[in-house]
Amino acid sequence: MPLLRRIAYWLKGSDTDLAGELAFHRDMIERDFVQRGLPPDEARVAARRAMGNETYMREESRHVWLWPSLEAAWQDVTYAARSYRRTPVFAIVVAVTLSLGIAATTTMYTIEHTVTSVSILVPDPGSIVHIGQAAADDCLACGGIASGNYVTVRQQARSLTDATLIGAWHPILRGEERNEIANGARVTSSFFQLFGIRPMLGRVLTAIDTQPGFTNVVVVSEPFWRTRLGGDSAIVGKSIMLDGVAHTVLGVIARRDVFPDGAMLWMPYVLAAADRANHSLAADNAFAHLRPGVALAQAQSEIATIGRRIAAEHPSEMRDASLGAETFARWENPGSEDDIPLFVAVAAVLCVACVNLAGLLLARLTSRRREIAVRAAMGATSRRIARQLLTETLLVTLVSGVIGAALAAGGVRLVRDAMPAYIVDALPRWRDMRLDTSALFVALATGAIAGIGVGLWPAMRFARSTLVEELKSGTRGMAGSGGVSRLRRALVAVEIAFAIMLLAAAGLLARSVHNIRAERVGFRADHVVTLRVTAPPDERGAAKVDSSRWETLAEGFEALPEVVQAAPVLGLPYTRGVPTGQFAIDGQAVSRSHPNSAQIVTAGTDYFAALQIPIREGRAFHETDRPSATRVAIIDETLARQFFPTGSSVGRVLVIDSTRWQIVGVAADTRRGPHGTIASPAPGEIYRPMMQHPERAVQFVVRTRGDPLQSARDVMRVVNGFDRDLAVTNLSTMDQVVADGGAPDRVLAGSMIDLALAAAAIAMIGLYGIISYVVAQRMREFGIRRALGAEAHSLVALVLGESGRVAAIGSALGLVGALAAARVLSAALVDVPPNDPVTLVGVIVVMAAVSGIASYLPARRASRADPMLALRQE
Amino acid sequence: MPANRAAELLPGTLDLLVLRTLVRGPMHGYGIAQRVKALSNEVLSVGESSLYPALQRLLLNGCLAAEWGTSDNNRRARYYTLTPVGRRQLAAERKEFERVVSAVHAVLEFA
Numbered sequence: 001m002p003l004l005r006r007i008a009y010w011l012k013g014s015d016t017d018l019a020g021e022l023a024f025h026r027d028m029i030e031r032d033f034v035q036r037g038l039p040p041d042e043a044r045v046a047a048r049r050a051m052g053n054e055t056y057m058r059e060e061s062r063h064v065w066l067w068p069s070l071e072a073a074w075q076d077v078t079y080a081a082r083s084y085r086r087t088p089v090f091a092i093v094v095a096v097t098l099s100l101g102i103a104a105t106t107t108m109y110t111i112e113h114t115v116t117s118v119s120i121l122v123p124d125p126g127s128i129v130h131i132g133q134a135a136a137d138d139c140l141a142c143g144g145i146a147s148g149n150y151v152t153v154r155q156q157a158r159s160l161t162d163a164t165l166i167g168a169w170h171p172i173l174r175g176e177e178r179n180e181i182a183n184g185a186r187v188t189s190s191f192f193q194l195f196g197i198r199p200m201l202g203r204v205l206t207a208i209d210t211q212p213g214f215t216n217v218v219v220v221s222e223p224f225w226r227t228r229l230g231g232d233s234a235i236v237g238k239s240i241m242l243d244g245v246a247h248t249v250l251g252v253i254a255r256r257d258v259f260p261d262g263a264m265l266w267m268p269y270v271l272a273a274a275d276r277a278n279h280s281l282a283a284d285n286a287f288a289h290l291r292p293g294v295a296l297a298q299a300q301s302e303i304a305t306i307g308r309r310i311a312a313e314h315p316s317e318m319r320d321a322s323l324g325a326e327t328f329a330r331w332e333n334p335g336s337e338d339d340i341p342l343f344v345a346v347a348a349v350l351c352v353a354c355v356n357l358a359g360l361l362l363a364r365l366t367s368r369r370r371e372i373a374v375r376a377a378m379g380a381t382s383r384r385i386a387r388q389l390l391t392e393t394l395l396v397t398l399v400s401g402v403i404g405a406a407l408a409a410g411g412v413r414l415v416r417d418a419m420p421a422y423i424v425d426a427l428p429r430w431r432d433m434r435l436d437t438s439a440l441f442v443a444l445a446t447g448a449i450a451g452i453g454v455g456l457w458p459a460m461r462f463a464r465s466t467l468v469e470e471l472k473s474g475t476r477g478m479a480g481s482g483g484v485s486r487l488r489r490a491l492v493a494v495e496i497a498f499a500i501m502l503l504a505a506a507g508l509l510a511r512s513v514h515n516i517r518a519e520r521v522g523f524r525a526d527h528v529v530t531l532r533v534t535a536p537p538d539e540r541g542a543a544k545v546d547s548s549r550w551e552t553l554a555e556g557f558e559a560l561p562e563v564v565q566a567a568p569v570l571g572l573p574y575t576r577g578v579p580t581g582q583f584a585i586d587g588q589a590v591s592r593s594h595p596n597s598a599q600i601v602t603a604g605t606d607y608f609a610a611l612q613i614p615i616r617e618g619r620a621f622h623e624t625d626r627p628s629a630t631r632v633a634i635i636d637e638t639l640a641r642q643f644f645p646t647g648s649s650v651g652r653v654l655v656i657d658s659t660r661w662q663i664v665g666v667a668a669d670t671r672r673g674p675h676g677t678i679a680s681p682a683p684g685e686i687y688r689p690m691m692q693h694p695e696r697a698v699q700f701v702v703r704t705r706g707d708p709l710q711s712a713r714d715v716m717r718v719v720n721g722f723d724r725d726l727a728v729t730n731l732s733t734m735d736q737v738v739a740d741g742g743a744p745d746r747v748l749a750g751s752m753i754d755l756a757l758a759a760a761a762i763a764m765i766g767l768y769g770i771i772s773y774v775v776a777q778r779m780r781e782f783g784i785r786r787a788l789g790a791e792a793h794s795l796v797a798l799v800l801g802e803s804g805r806v807a808a809i810g811s812a813l814g815l816v817g818a819l820a821a822a823r824v825l826s827a828a829l830v831d832v833p834p835n836d837p838v839t840l841v842g843v844i845v846v847m848a849a850v851s852g853i854a855s856y857l858p859a860r861r862a863s864r865a866d867p868m869l870a871l872r873q874e
Numbered sequence: 875m876p877a878n879r880a881a882e883l884l885p886g887t888l889d890l891l892v893l894r895t896l897v898r899g900p901m902h903g904y905g906i907a908q909r910v911k912a913l914s915n916e917v918l919s920v921g922e923s924s925l926y927p928a929l930q931r932l933l934l935n936g937c938l939a940a941e942w943g944t945s946d947n948n949r950r951a952r953y954y955t956l957t958p959v960g961r962r963q964l965a966a967e968r969k970e971f972e973r974v975v976s977a978v979h980a981v982l983e984f985a
Contacts, residue, residue, distance in 0.1 A: 017940070017942075017952060018926065018930075020950070020952065021902070021903055021926070021951075021952045022922070022926065024902065024903075024904065024945070024949060024950070024951050024952070025903055025904045025907075025922060027949065028904040029904075031947070051922055052921075052922065052923055053923075056923065057922060057923045057926055057927075058926075060923065060926075060927045
């Protein structure tokens, strides 16, 4: 039967038609009886009797055009709404806790997702693969690829088409006041085709542009075009100065199509002979389309085979490296281990919310056993009862979902707008962050499933249970039979345990963030100006620079009256991109599986003095450590402890890239950044003199007598006077650099704290809800106790004791969980032991207070039980 | 107490009777019940509890149309009219009924 006809029929009001019709019918029968001689009163009664059950008749007739189930569902909803209206506290507690849980998890997931996803929307990310090169047992394709290997893969791989190579390109852009570094990419000709990027103005790069002699062309991004080129609609064909050379603008790429992330400029990547012969320096990224019909596994095995062939041909350059491929989607978001704690925390909060929902529903169901038994006795089938219970759960989940979604949307907006600009700049998608609907759906579904699970279990139980016994048991035993109330207590205990775990993790991170302060980093960050200086590549295009250029500039800074020391450095603490390299110690065997790796810092002569890093043994760098002199190195205490536990390290020789460096000193440890990652704690450091290992781009540290920012202008003047083509970026104070470096940690700690507070709040409300519910159910018992002479305070103690037992069990569980969580977090902690007693005791005290407050109000209510009322009811 | 005991309706015959009663013109529910009773010499009695669901079903299937009108004693009553669909349905059901009855009869006559 067409549904529409039924609904139309229903809407036409046939229910009232039917009622009128039946009334008419009854009147007619009544008239018959009167005509047969019955008195009118008796006739009316007789007519009613003759008609039988009119309601039943109406229902039967109605079922013809309305499915019974549809009607029953509506009945369930109204019934559920009515029953929640009768117990508003329960409804509010459930809605508040569940919506809080949904909001907290959805917000956090949204933020997390925004932070980790960085790339453009590729039409079919599953068919694009990233081809990478990595050490033997490492993540196969996470890394870049050497240009020579890309050439081989492009020529030989049958499973791929449209292969393209992307290289980093940071040209210096000449500005009015100072020069800047632009973020760009060198791309081979199929790049734009592969990613389906079309220009919004002009054209993109094609194969013609990679011909030698035509390469001084550039495609710019929309933001670059708007901010730097004034949004000039006639820009195509004009020139801009990059690295001191005029480049013709070919086209503009819309903001949404920008890839790699943050790129402003794209220029043709012409693979020179040297690039084609490079098999070791995996500095570029290669992407390709899977040929139609080719499975990822096929392409992976083909690329691995090609990799083995290359390794066989170039054993010294490839060493243990292999080639591999993975989908664009996976490459884009490989699942950073550092996000795990937050994900676990999000899941834990969701668990708490669901457990809470389960506990509350269970408490309610236990008290409704009699009602359910009565309904069953009246002829409700067990399916009907189960459906009724499910409807109630779904109703409350839905309401909570709506509230939770609204809260989450507000929360996301709040976090988005409150985030400091320097963090936002590092997160490309941050400004466009929107509530993640799929996360919301998952949170909702989890809540609903938890509710359904809890709702169904008792329904099934009651369906089997003997009705008569339920009815016979009367109003006693309301507080629940053994099994159910044990389960309920267990649920509350689990909630408390989760809350303690999260609170402990948040507390540890908060203490850790507190510890990341300038005075605890191993160097003096005060009174230091820092700036990044980049030289343009010279005519030959190589990054080779005059080895003493930076020391000369440092001397220029030191000539300023307010400057104490100045030094160039590559690998300044708290800056990104500190190079990590492998080394060997002359005379010590190297284990192949665990190659020695350290952060290799290139430092100027006065670096240790400028940052006041103490030299523990040997000496600092001298002006005599020139390119022609013996190559020297300084190691930090971590490495000294690790590799020279017994003897002195001074005088020993390090081998880095088959060059020998003699150790001349041991410097004190410095903190490289806010913390090591979860995956790998910070390794030690090796310092090499700047003159013996010149770099094109360096950071300067300039120690000043007065306020470092006051000296910044003089420092800039020195740079411009030294060489007008140098680019200066990241001009800041070292204090600020340290503070900024701690920002991601503060975000992590802040998020953790928010989540932990949400969990604690949910646990508190949940505990309150359950205890007050149980108290309400036991009011009669308390009344009798009062009547039998129990003091008010002893009743308070009774309730508090009960909740205290649950809290104690929960705390014990939570403590175990907290210790486990802290072990996971330990690498991210700064100067806080994972089993930090201050945090753990603090958390337990807080949670004890919270559960005390949560159960005190219901306990007081219990103590005020009116004995007379109780006895009358009995 | 009526003299004749009302007989149980054979399953499936109610729709047939209702449709047949309405061939002579529009009628309300009470009238249909009365007419069936009268025409069958009080043998067949249509209970209200099965008549009204049947009317709803026939309405929904398009066999009948309903309209509020005024009864002979000046009361508002709902009159049912046979639609062309209803007429076809009646013919089909009648044929089927007769086929079954003659079959039953044939079995009874045997021996």
